[in-house]
Amino acid sequence: MDAQLKRGLLDLCVLAAIKDEDSYGYKIIKDLKPYAELSESTLYTILKRLEAAEMLTVRTAEHDGRLRKYYHITAEGLQRIEEFRLDWEEMLKIHRFVTKEDKDL
Amino acid sequence: MDAQLKRGLLDLCVLAAIKDEDSYGYKIIKDLKPYAELSESTLYTILKRLEAAEMLTVRTAEHDGRLRKYYHITAEGLQRIEEFRLDWEEMLKIHRFVTKEDKDL
DNA sequence: TGTAATACATCGTAACACGAGGTATTACCT
DNA sequence: AGGTAATACCTCGTGTTACGATGTATTACA
DSSP states (O other), X not given: OOHHHHTXXXXXXXXXXXXXXXXXXXXXXXXXXXXXXXXXXXXXXXHHHHHXXXXXXXXXXXXXXXXXXXXXXXXHHHHHHHHHHHHHHHHHHHHHHHHOSXXXX | OOHHHHTTHHHHHHHHHTTSSOEEHHHHHHHHTTTOOOXXXXXXXXXXXXXXXXSEEEXXXXXXXXXXXXXXXXXXXXXXXXXXXXXXXXXXXXXXXXHOSOTTO
């Protein structure tokens, strides 16, 4: 999929991936694979950004002697998802405009 | 609307705006206003980019003693719109993933 | 022994949207 | 005549972002 079209959508995907249950980097990438492929460098950039925006919080925990950073969505993160529903309406309009067969019909 | 979500969509909007009839900068902005607001600096960047990608051609014509640059879509430009239909399917999947109420339902 | 998987991270780059600013003409109002 | 809005084009710099390349370290398995 076109990289530009993915922009902005990836933040939402990551938020959705931790929405119902805390998750960690590696798992997020695997969970998102059916919907959007993203590299590790992209994901960690996004996680940092979302943390700075207070849309998620981080907690470090040990799992099988290995450290994992678990990400937890905040109220702001949930609100961002809600706002996306409105943005989606506008994107639908754009989609209709772009893909309609003929302007005169 | 979120600037990042618009990314990539704007190119498509511009192509759609000249799809059925050649158009020029100022008119494109006005035609797109109901769907996506974009500044002149953004538009001219996009037009240059699409011209370089051979998705449109340019022709200068005089109108009421004033020069206008008319943009005409090419076969590549039309194909780009067709490819968007496929990209949209993936975006729909992402939308469903992000906005579904609960993972377990 | 090596290689894949797990798990984290940084750096540099290219693409992109946009604000700020610039030039020039036409049209309208007072 | 003077001012302002609309039309019509353009450039430059900046901040955001996705991603490839690269690095570190552990566990699991052939």
